[in-house]
Amino acid sequence: MKEKLSFSLFYVGLLSAVIAMLLTAGAFRTSVSTQTQFDLKQQGAIISSAYALMHSPDELKNFATSSLRITLISPTGNVLFESDAKANKMGSHLSRIEVQSAIKNGEGSSYRESQTLETDVYYYAKLLSDGNVLRLAIRKATAYAMLSGVYPKLAILLVAILLFSLFMAHILSSRFVEPIRKLAENLDAVKFPEGDMVYKEFAPFVRELKRERDNTEREMARLKFERNRFHTLIEDMSEGMILLDAKNEVVLVNGVAREMFHTEGDFTGRNVRCFSQNAELIHAVETAAGGKKDDAEIQLFGKDIRVIASPVFVSGEVSGVIIILLDVTEKKNLSDLREKFTANVSHELKTPLTSIAGYAEMIETGIAKPEDISGFAARIHKESKRLLTLTNDIMKLSELDELSPNAIQLEKVNVSDVLREIVSALESLADKRRIQIALPAENFFILGDRNKLYEMFYNLISNAIRYNKDGGSVKVVYEKNAVIVEDSGMGIAEEHLPHIFERFYRADKSRSKETGGTGLGLAIVKHIAELHHAKVSVTSKLGEGSKFKILLNA
Incomplete structure (x- = not known):
């Protein structure tokens, strides 16, 4: 920005200098033209005064110079004297504008190309007392010769103006950009350097920028809080969770899921197949990516994991997949343990009950001899005690199963x-x-x-x-x-x-x-x-x- 501004200011200075030089040159040209006409008129007055004392028109050559041409014209237009040519070979000058104006008004002037000299010439004509017309002329080149010394000075002035423009463009652009630079360096500051602004026009911009920054900071703080809360919530989950985008690339994986898959490192942006090649898991993910919820049970490192894959819809389209991983190993083991426990309890209870029922039946039906009844009763008592002990232990275990450490x-x-x-x-x-x-x-x-x-x-x-x-x-x-x-x-x-x-x-x-x-x-x-x-x-x-x-x- 600073460089662009410097060049813009330089170009403005350059254009201004060129315009100024052109105007100055034009003013000089106008001034030279006016001054030349004035000088011819002054010299005409002097020569016309001297003409009254002359005995012959040829004496006019004393006033002619290499730059000043003198012509004496009769009332009929004949050239009586010419300082730059032979008068007898020149045609009638009665049609010349300045001559006609002098005859009519006493004096006249013009600027045109000379047929004799074949160059642009300034003319001044004055009516003399004897009726002749005195005409003075000076070439344009001669009139503008004085400018030859001015143009180099103007060129030097132009170069000086250009250098000054470069310097001022650098100074002004630096001064203009400095408040913006300070502003950029203090974007994270508690207060913007509004009081240090060079231009008061910047104050509304600074206030608006500050307001937008404050709004952005509040929004960023809110988003950070929400992100941290979401991250904490995800990490504190007892279940594993994997979030995929529409391309089945990993967006988020919580710690429980990493532990289940025994993985470390960052999987963000990688396809779920890089995370796991389990066929059931991939099938569940592909089904969910198609818009349907699916679940499966897989084996991971000796653990039973239930996979629940659900599509995430945004504006009616599937934008991702969320995978919930549940460790059902303990639940499954507990179920197996209960089944085994039930079978064992049935077996353990069946043995003493069968023994008690057998001895009791033998006593009831009279099969047992009288002398054996006391022995059978002792065995029934022993099995009953064993059954009672077993029942008490089962009740204790059932009670302990219902308790938690807390x-x-x-x-x-x-x-x-x-x-x-x-x-x-x-x-x-x-x-x-x-x-x-x-x-x-x-x-x-x-x-x-x-x-x-x-x-x-x-x-x-x-x-x-x-x-x-x-x-x-x-x-x-x-x-x-x-x-x-x-x-x-x-x-x-x-x-x-x-x-x-x-x-x-x-x-x-x-x-x-x-x-x-x-x-x-x-x-x-x-x-x-x-x-x-x-x-x-x-x-x-x-x-x-x-x-x-x-x-x-x-």
Whole structure:
């Protein structure tokens, strides 16, 4: 802009200088013409005064010069004297304009081409007292000769004006552009430099620009807030989300979706096929891009993912696709677990019920001998107790399934007190098998639900007694934030260790039934530990005993 403005100002200066020079030259020409006529008239007056004293017309040659031509013409038009030619060879001059005007008015002048000299000439004629006409003439070239010294000076003046125009154009353009430059440099400033404006005409422009900037900043702030809120909303979703444009190119991917696909990096602007080549996913996307909602279930890195692809319509046309990814692995596993649990419960309940029904039927029908009735009754009682224990454990698991970690009542619990209560309750069972139980002397406090912690440690210590050898030992120790229950029992084979916390899983089924185990105790332990954000682990060697470790939030 500055360069263009400088050239514009320079061109204006150049045009002004040229016009001024032309006007000056024209004025000089007019002035020279007027001055020449005036000089001829003055010289004519002088020569006409001297003419009265002359004895012969030839004396006029004393007044003629190389630039001044003198002609004496008779009233009849004959040339009596000519300083630049031979008078007797010249024709009549009576028809000359200046001669006729002199005869008629006493004097006359004209400017025209001379037939004798063949050049433009200024003429002045004066009527003398004897009736003759004195005519003075000067060539145009001679009259304008004085300008030859003026034109170089005018040329120098023109060059000076051009240089001055360049300088002033630079100064003025810089001065004109400076406020705009300051304005551009202060677009992000709190206040525009309105007070520094050189031209007051800029003030309305600055105010309007400031108003527009303020509006833009408010709109940008609003859009940024909306973008951040949208980004936060998308990132906080528990579901994965992928947004595609009309070309099936990725516009947005949230963190959950990246985690599901185990991908990192920026996929923006890339086709969804670069994100995943899963056939079911691509088919769902293509169906949605055609304007119809579609869903599918795919496998991703061992997880079951439900894909819901929906078209995004703008003005009645599909402008993109939004993909929602739902991790249904836990739901599916829970469904499978419930089915398995139902089957196991049916199986576990069927065995004692069948036994009870069989013995009762034998007693009812009289098949049982009188001496066998007491034995049958004892077996019915034993199976009933087993059935009651199994029912209680099932009810406990059902209750735990309904709870979440935020639903339990937390209090400060001394684990040592809980363990002493448990040992007291199991004292008769331990004494019967001559099993020694060692508890730590120090106190150990945690935040938890006392009743559920009691149930968890009761199951661990009860199992340590039941699956121990006669005369064995059970030891409970504290290790930082962990409680360890260690026994000297039969141990667990390595292939069973990954499954012992599953419901109804028994490492030794015959031994479990003999001890009255239901196969749900360790499942209850694991469930209660998870409710307390704890981790339960086990190490064991066959024939050497087992060590269960509960890592708690102490």
